[in-house]
Amino acid sequence: MSTIELTAPDGARATLSLHGGHLLSWRPAGAPEQLYLSPRSEFVPGRAIRGGVPVCFPQFAERGPLPKHGFARTLPWELVSQEQGRDDALVVLRLRDSDATRAHWPHAFELELSVRVGGRSIDIELACENLGDAPLQFTTALHTYLRVADLDAVSVEGLSGLRYFDSVKQAEALQRMDLLLTGEKGVLDLDRIYFGVKERPLVVTEERRQVVFTHQGFDDAVVWNPGPDRCAKLADMPPDGWSEMLCLEAANIGRPIELPPGESWVGRQSLALL
Numbered sequence: 471m472s473t474i475e476l477t478a479p480d481g482a483r484a485t486l487s488l489h490g491g492h493l494l495s496w497r498p499a500g501a502p503e504q505l506y507l508s509p510r511s512e513f514v515p516g517r518a519i520r521g522g523v524p525v526c527f528p529q530f531a532e533r534g535p536l537p538k539h540g541f542a543r544t545l546p547w548e549l550v551s552q553e554q555g556r557d558d559a560l561v562v563l564r565l566r567d568s569d570a571t572r573a574h575w576p577h578a579f580e581l582e583l584s585v586r587v588g589g590r591s592i593d594i595e596l597a598c599e600n601l602g603d604a605p606l607q608f609t610t611a612l613h614t615y616l617r618v619a620d621l622d623a624v625s626v627e628g629l630s631g632l633r634y635f636d637s638v639k640q641a642e643a644l645q646r647m648d649l650l651l652t653g654e655k656g657v658l659d660l661d662r663i664y665f666g667v668k669e670r671p672l673v674v675t676e677e678r679r680q681v682v683f684t685h686q687g688f689d690d691a692v693v694w695n696p697g698p699d700r701c702a703k704l705a706d707m708p709p710d711g712w713s714e715m716l717c718l719e720a721a722n723i724g725r726p727i728e729l730p731p732g733e734s735w736v737g738r739q740s741l742a743l744l
């Protein structure tokens with residue numbers, strides 16, 4: 471599979487795959503790998519990579535008639551540009567409509583994924599332009615798999631007061647506390663869509679490490695960990711893989727993005743290692 475290596479002058483690095491327009495690895499300057507990539511992931515055309523940052527587009531999960539999470543994560547993307555700045559490195563990838571996309575979704579569109587890495591942060595930007603002459607509508611997510619040493623020691627802050635849909639219990643609930651302890655027994659098998667997160671920063675803490683997630687253009691956030699039982703059923707995950715990852719996804723699910731002809735939408739997820 472074709473991969474692209476980005477290296478900023480300060481040594482911060484990222485690796486992307488043209489398959490799926492998929493960010494596979496992020497190593498901030500002077501720090502180890504921050505993303506989880508399953509050692510059992512398949513890297514074959516037509517299948518999604520397990521880990522990194524899959525692009526869910528134009529449908530999140532099974533909330534519609536399209537294949538799960540849409541088609542963007544399973545198709546080949548093109549390289550548009552790659553450059554090194556004074557203190558960062560940037561790559562832009564593109565996916566345009568094709569026979570493969572029109573077989574599922576009858577729209578002319580251009581999707582661009584831009585990744586900028588430098589210092590202790592990474593910006594992942596997804597843009598969609600409607601190239602057709604009819605309006606289009608989509609849901610989307612940047613499905614980021616954060617690597618953690620031990621899920622039991624991880625907490626997420628920034629979600630208090632938000633409504634969420636619990637996809638495991640198939641029920642809505644309110645997040646009362648600011649702290650979400652991801653490894654707690656009652657919380658394992660965590661699959662929640664938090665609505666109206668907007669630009670609130672979400673802070674993931676694990677012992678002395680903190681990663682701050684900030685979003686622009688995304689209204690919602692998904693927190694997902696399969697837990698041991700569901701993980702055992704995922705052929706592309708090792709049995710204990712669930713304890714080494716936490717997905718924190720920037721998403722637009724509750725209110726699909728509607729684009730009139732010629733209009734564009736842009737969403738950005740930034741991760742900073744403190």
Ligand SMILES: O=P(O)(O)OC[C@H]1O[C@H](O)[C@H](O)[C@@H](O)[C@@H]1O
Nearest residue numbers: 518531538539637661692694717
């Ligand atoms: O296994 P995948 O198709 O990659 O989906 C992985 C997960 O993605 C999201 O986080 C959804 O909320 C989950 O319900 C889903 O299980």
